[in-house]
Amino acid sequence: MKYKYVAWSFVILWMSVIFYLSHQPGSASSELSNGVMQIVLQTIEQVVPSATFDVEQFHHFIRKNAHFFAYFVLGVLLLHALRSSGIKGWKGIIWAFCLAVLYAASDEYHQSFIPGRGPQLKDVGIDSAGAFVGIVLYMLMIAIINRKKQNVSESR
Numbered sequence: 001m002k003y004k005y006v007a008w009s010f011v012i013l014w015m016s017v018i019f020y021l022s023h024q025p026g027s028a029s030s031e032l033s034n035g036v037m038q039i040v041l042q043t044i045e046q047v048v049p050s051a052t053f054d055v056e057q058f059h060h061f062i063r064k065n066a067h068f069f070a071y072f073v074l075g076v077l078l079l080h081a082l083r084s085s086g087i088k089g090w091k092g093i094i095w096a097f098c099l100a101v102l103y104a105a106s107d108e109y110h111q112s113f114i115p116g117r118g119p120q121l122k123d124v125g126i127d128s129a130g131a132f133v134g135i136v137l138y139m140l141m142i143a144i145i146n147r148k149k150q151n152v153s154e155s156r
Contacts, residue, residue: 007081014077015103018070022107025115037062067123068130075100075131076138093135100131 024032037059044051079096082088087095104127108119 004081004084007077007084011074011077011081014070014074018074018103018107019110021066021070022111022117023114025117030116033059033063033066036066064123064126067126068133071100071104071127071130072134074103075134078131079135079138093139096135097128097131100135101128104128104131 021032037055040062041053041055041058044053075096078099079092082092082095101124104124107127108121108124111117112119
């Protein structure tokens with residue numbers, strides 16, 4: 001019983017992180033992604049010194065991947081919390097995905113009130129794709145774990 005509250009606490013905490021990042025003005029958000037981009041570029045240059053990038057496109061790539069990753073994590077956390085609450089199978093998958101998409105849409109609406117930011121339907125699509133991939137990978141991991149448990153119990 002207590003475990004499900006912990007699982008839902010992580011969902012709320014992660015949603016709060018997303019809200020906090022979305023609440024930053026456009027200039028602060030851009031500065032944050034620029035910082036991440038510089039770290040990634042420096043790392044790539046260490047591995048492949050001859051690599052060249054269109055900085056503007058790479059910055060856009062970093063920003064959109066941040067959307068994907070944030071909602072990948074949210075999808076995993078939502079499905080885990082639903083499963084810990086007894087909502088499993090397709091019902092849990094559908095609920096997790098729908099909640100993630102609704103949160104993505106509300107997050108974009110929220111951004112319409114932030115200076116230098118604005119709602120983008122494309123971002124809801126990227127967020128939804130991230131949640132979908134997270135949910136699918138979570139379900140694959142559950143299937144692998146269950147198969148291993150089954151193999152162990154059969155070998156006894």
